Amino acid sequence: MFGSSTGGANAYAKVGIETGVAAASPHKLIVMLFEGAMVAVASGIQHMQSGDIAKKGEAISKAISIIDNGLRASLDKKVGGEIALNLDALYEYMSNRLLIANVKNQRAVLDEVYQLLKGLKDAWESIAPKADNPAQPQQPQAAPPMPKTQAYDAIAPQTSRLVKA
Numbered sequence: 319m320f321g322s323s324t325g326g327a328n329a330y331a332k333v334g335i336e337t338g339v340a341a342a343s344p345h346k347l348i349v350m351l352f353e354g355a356m357v358a359v360a361s362g363i364q365h366m367q368s369g370d371i372a373k374k375g376e377a378i379s380k381a382i383s384i385i386d387n388g389l390r391a392s393l394d395k396k397v398g399g400e401i402a403l404n405l406d407a408l409y410e411y412m413s414n415r416l417l418i419a420n421v422k423n424q425r426a427v428l429d430e431v432y433q434l435l436k437g438l439k440d441a442w443e444s445i446a447p448k449a450d451n452p453a454q455p456q457q458p459q460a461a462p463p464m465p466k467t468q469a470y471d472a473i474a475p476q477t478s479r480l481v482k483a
Contacts, residue, residue, distance in 0.1 A: 345446055351388040352439035355381045359416070359432045366425055378420040381431070382413045408434070 358381035365374035390409040395402045412431045419427035 343447070345442075348389070348392065348442055349439060349446075351384055351392075352435055352442065355384040355389070356432060356435045356439065358384060359428055359435065362416075362420070363425060363428050363432075366423060366428070374423075375420055378416050378428075382416050385409050385413050385416075405438075408438075 358377050362374050362377035362381065365371075365377055386409070390406060390413075393402045393406055393409075395406065398405070412434055415427050415431050418424065419431070
């Protein structure tokens, strides 16, 4: 009659993610791609351990897609120069390693890629603009003073707002 609570939770989470993406700076979007790839790799590890081959494959495929269609596609090799070229090669290496891990069921390879992603994410976060960097908290802005208002007293006599004709 009402559908599953899991479906509602998933829909709510999807809206939250979409809202986060819409509000994120370009720098934060890259961090979100790293996080998504790391979650997919960790999910692949979990499914590998539980023996769920289909879900392992889906999770690893998702990680490859995030790396290739998100991280790798966002590189500007003309502007980024040697750094962008090196990152492109590293992303290609990680995608190939994930493919090998999936085919050969190698947990150590998944761990390797996870650590590479984590290192890159940490490095990317360390160069974040101040507004994006949680390691450098912003100074709180003082709230403007509230206008002084008189508290409402329900039993106090009130002046009439009626106009005499």
